[in-house]
Amino acid sequence: MLELLLLIPVLTALVCLLLRDRRKVEWASSLGSVALLAASLLASYDVVTNGAKDEGTLYMDGLSAFMLMLVAIVSLATSLYSVGYMGRELQEGRFGAKRISYYYALLHAFVMTMVLVCLSDNLGVMWIAIEATTLASAFLVSFYNSESSLEAAWKYVIICSVGITLALLGTILLYASSIQQLGEGGGSLEWSSLLAMAGQLDPTLLRISFILVLVGYGTKVGLAPMHTWLPDAHSQAPTPISALLSGVLLNCAMYAILRYHMISSTSLGPGFSGGLLVLFGVLSMAIAAAFIILAKDFKRLLAYSSIEHMGVIALGFGIGGPLGIIGGLLQMLNHALTKSALFFGAGQVYARTKTRTIEEIRGLSKTMPITSTLWFAGFLAIVGCPPFGIFVSELVILMAGLQAGELLVISLYLVLLAIIFAVVLLRASRMVFGHPPKEQGRREGDLSAILLIVALLAGVLVLGLYLPQGLNDMLEGIARLFPGGG
């Protein structure tokens, strides 16, 4: 059953590669994504009602189910959005007609690697899958083959490969500490068994291992100061890919860190790994705030905002407790939906204005009223305005921090959120309001894009107003998987 979840994107990628007709490729890609979402829903429902599934190398519990749903939802939105967006880019001649098949094949290969990250039980296989996400998405980042996209892709591959090399060293150390306990042959890299025997693992090895993994996978998450690849890759990739990178890839890498965090905090107590997560979380928020002030390009602004949100998520899990963990999970979901909607909007704005420089854009409310209203609503959501979901998840993390008595951390958290709130809204209103620089007629974005943005924002709005019972049960179930989350 779990293999099926991997098989669907693989088959979709192969079909996309073989088909030559653009319309057929788009249908194959969309249907493949719908099938993946349906299969993920079924598998997740099964896991939530009947408990975790262990199928050797593959393993699925509530947390994997949650991540899988994120991947499936955002990748469906992305492949639907790609139809209109990449179709237009093709007509404008930004790339050759033959390459559209490669685009969709790589997109689904990329999705497959992320699904594997969520489902692997073996920490070594998880490492392989995370490295594979970089490799599968490298050519997507450099898809336009321009000077700047090539630069972004080179940095992306090199920086993430180095980071991930450190994570492999951390994984090796963890394996070494499990071998010391169980002896050669009995030693294990399966995190479910490592978690079960966490109490017996060598604390020194475990500490060094967690630091290496946090720095290594943290590079991929975009935690500061290892984030330098992120704004380049996010701004140079085709816009649908930016949404996928920001919405789910970062979360997948965070998921890997969480698995180590669970093992480490079971063995060493929550203080060590949690403390490090809080430290990197606050640092990421601070650096993101500084660069949001400096950012001149709206896609880079969105990229820095992703760094900020990854910081908030790390902070939530680092503080821990049921509130911190549920807040972190909700933040992952809300951020994935909102950021995808924002990138989709950004793509429509770029298609209209042909610039990404914030200074050069004025008066979108006159030239594309509906699209820009939705885009502005997305900005309101991302900075945490009520009644959108991010307000709730950030509030839950705030309460977790107060409950844990982390007053210094919480005051920094509030100050940084306030700075980012002000700056992002200032930039957004600059672009949306005022008079357009030259007289332009009214022309909205694509209808399909507008519908997708509405759907994503409606999701965030619902999450801000009330938490469906099913989701609530699922989140509480996941929190119980963490030590101290019950």
Add this chain to the structure above:
Amino acid sequence: MAELDVNLIDGLAALVLLTAFLIVATGRMRTLVRVFALQSLALGLLAAAVAYSTGYWHIYIVAALTILLKALVIPRIIDRVMDRIQVANDVEPSVRTPSSLLIAGGLAILAYYVAEPLIQSGETITAGALALSLAVVLIGLFVMISRKKAITQVIGLLVMENGLFMAALSLSYGMPLIVELGVFFDIMVAVLIMGVFVFRINRTFDTLDTSFLRRLRD
């Protein structure tokens, strides 16, 4: 186990570190690739020696793959890339060679101090090689940072990975076979992808000097 095995293993591990120093010292691209191949060969033989003295058959597979891929195939790919784009033979370090060697020496000492507590708790016959492998990882990282050409950055990454393999061997006699195979696969794909990027960087910027990659900034 025999005293001879331990000496052989430690000797080969020392050879891997020595080649890492040679990679820092050399000023010619062609030599750099040859030295990397030599390092991989030493690593493969080290794995074979570990396999022989412990009797774990899966380590033989790892040893064979290391020699095949990292000592033969990957150096051949890099040579091909260099032929096709006619890369100049100078390494062009941004830190000069004597200072580079000093820094590499410093990193080796640092690695020894970091590894000390881990060696205490290790029980494998190869635990002594851990400090050497950490040193190789750090020197590989240093090569990546301090050399300008895209190809030297790739070699630095491969050196780091060699260090990691030695660390895995010395701590736990390598990892489960499926993981080792996956890691090899990823490394192969990564080298191929980086090779393609090296071509494109060369074609687009008319140079391999990555210090030209400075356009994207805030």
